[in-house]
Amino acid sequence: DLVNPEVESEAEVAFEGALRPKSLAEFVGQRKVRGQLQLLLDAAAIQSRTPDHILLAGPPGLGKTTLAMIVAHESNRPLRLTSGPAIQHAGDLAAVLSSLVPGEVLFIDEIHRMARSAEEMLYLAMEDFRIDIMVGKGAGATSIPLDLAPFTLVGATTRSGLLPNPLRDRFGFTAHLEFYETEELVQVIRRAAALLSVEIDDESLREIASRSRGTPRIANRLLRRVRDYALVAGGGASLEAVQAALELYDVDELGLDRLDRAVMSIILERFDGGPVGLNTLAVSVGEESETIEAVVEPFLVRIGLLSRTPRGRIATKAGWAHFGIPRNADS
Ligand code: ADP
Numbered sequence: 001d002l003v004n005p006e007v008e009s010e011a012e013v014a015f016e017g018a019l020r021p022k023s024l025a026e027f028v029g030q031r032k033v034r035g036q037l038q039l040l041l042d043a044a045a046i047q048s049r050t051p052d053h054i055l056l057a058g059p060p061g062l063g064k065t066t067l068a069m070i071v072a073h074e075s076n077r078p079l080r081l082t083s084g085p086a087i088q089h090a091g092d093l094a095a096v097l098s099s100l101v102p103g104e105v106l107f108i109d110e111i112h113r114m115a116r117s118a119e120e121m122l123y124l125a126m127e128d129f130r131i132d133i134m135v136g137k138g139a140g141a142t143s144i145p146l147d148l149a150p151f152t153l154v155g156a157t158t159r160s161g162l163l164p165n166p167l168r169d170r171f172g173f174t175a176h177l178e179f180y181e182t183e184e185l186v187q188v189i190r191r192a193a194a195l196l197s198v199e200i201d202d203e204s205l206r207e208i209a210s211r212s213r214g215t216p217r218i219a220n221r222l223l224r225r226v227r228d229y230a231l232v233a234g235g236g237a238s239l240e241a242v243q244a245a246l247e248l249y250d251v252d253e254l255g256l257d258r259l260d261r262a263v264m265s266i267i268l269e270r271f272d273g274g275p276v277g278l279n280t281l282a283v284s285v286g287e288e289s290e291t292i293e294a295v296v297e298p299f300l301v302r303i304g305l306l307s308r309t310p311r312g313r314i315a316t317k318a319g320w321a322h323f324g325i326p327r328n329a330d331s
Contacts, residue, residue, distance in 0.1 A: 012221070019192045019220055020066050022073055027063065028191070028216070029184035033175040037067065040173055041075050050103055051075060052172025053126055053153040055111075057160035059298050061217030062177040064156035068107040071154055079105045084113030093118040094133055094146075097125050102149040111155035112162040119167055126153055126170040158294035179214025179302050182206065188216045189223050193237075198227045200237040207242045213255040213299055225249060254303060254322065259287065261323075263296050264305060267315045268325050275312030 021027045024034050037054070044051035054071065056064040065081075072079035078101060087093050093114070100106060108114065114122070125131050129150050132143040155171065157163060168174070180188070186202075186209045193200050200223075208226065212219035222245070229245040230237045250258055262285045267274045270284065282289035287296075297313070300306035305319035320327055 015224065016217070016220065019195055020069060021191075022070065024070055024074060026191075027066065027070060028187045029180050030063065030175075030177055033067075033177065036173060036175060037071065041071065045075065050077075050150045051152045053170060054155070055160065055163075055168065055171040055174040056154065056156045056177060057158075057174060058177030059158055059179070059215070059295055061215040062179070063216060064177065065107070065109065067175075068105065068154040068156065071152070072105040072107075075105070075152075077103045077105050077152070079107060081107045081109070083109040084111050087114045087118045089115055090117040090121045090134075093121050093125075094131060097121075097131060097148050097151075098146060100149050100151045103151065104149065105152045105154060107154045107156070109156045110158070111167075112157045112159050119164065122153075123166055123170060159290065179299065180216060181214075182209045185209035185212050185214070185216065185219045189219050192220050192223055196223070196227065198223065198230075198237055200226075201239075204237055204239045204242045207239060207246075211246055211251050211253065211255040213257070214302065215299075218255070222246065222249075222251070259285065259291075260296055260300060263292065264300065264315065264319060264323060267306070267313060268320065268323055273320065273327070274314035275309060276314075277312045281313060 024038055027034060040051050040054070051071065054068075056067055058064065068081075069079060080096065080100065082096055087096075087108070096106065121131050125148060129148040131146050131148060133146055134141055134143050136142060153171075160168070160174070160176070186205050189200075189205050189208055189212075193205070204226070208222045209219060212222055222242075225245045225248075226237050226242050229248075230241045233241065233244070235241065252261070256264075263281060266281060266284045267276050278289050278293060282292050285292070297306060297308065300319075301308060303318075304316055305322055307314050307316055
């Protein structure tokens, strides 16, 4: 699925690794967040301590993993990567925490999906660099305290609203990543094209950027498809190649993919513009409600096609217009 920012093949992981900016200066856009992170890292360096714990919130593909790597790289610390779904028991987390070296940056992707029991262990670890390990069961159970090496936790979540307050409160800093402007995506793609030795003109760059759903991951992915197309068809990464590649992959002029369009079409055609509840919507398009809420809706809201109300999701005037559906007058 070309424009689903979540799907990642092994080849793509390698491809993304090659394109990841290594420093804050190379990281395009998110100016505010970059400034805040820089300050946090500089202050920690002056005091020779581990930087505060950092929470990165925002839709997939906007640079959360990249920023975690940059935090480690810029502060010259080793990095450990894990994810919420990999932490099913408190013991999984204890194993990771107890093996950290002093100053290590621990990145937990999708931290909202970690097991509850692990969450509680994490509170103490974040606050005091200490955990209690439970040994035995029932009346004979005892807890053994264990000191940890000081570390910096970088948590990433697509759903900061799902994090329990005690966890959220333990991060020294929360960054909300925003979708990128077209101009910023032009920079992302220009940089990637140079790294991949793809020659591409400004007009084509802009066309890819404006259809990338505000998301660097999608921009890089579209560039790769355009490169492939140019390779096979000959004639270089021209505007024609861009348009052909995008058409082949079902990306419309706003960058909407099949799932975005399915969601809008359910709201418009089946529910006459809404309001529609999240769960009804998810069932209708056959997706998990978490994906609809964290991936599909934020972008549709951002480009003004959809609005979220307490009664449910509603198509806006622009939503009706984009899909060219005449409104039913008597509804
Ligand atoms: P997330 O962790 O939020 O899902 P990633 O950090 O994995 O997103 O970023 C996805 C891809 O997009 C990476 O290959 C990275 O190179 C690229 N990318 C993300 N943000 C930026 C940025 N600000 N500047 C340049 N490239 C970026």
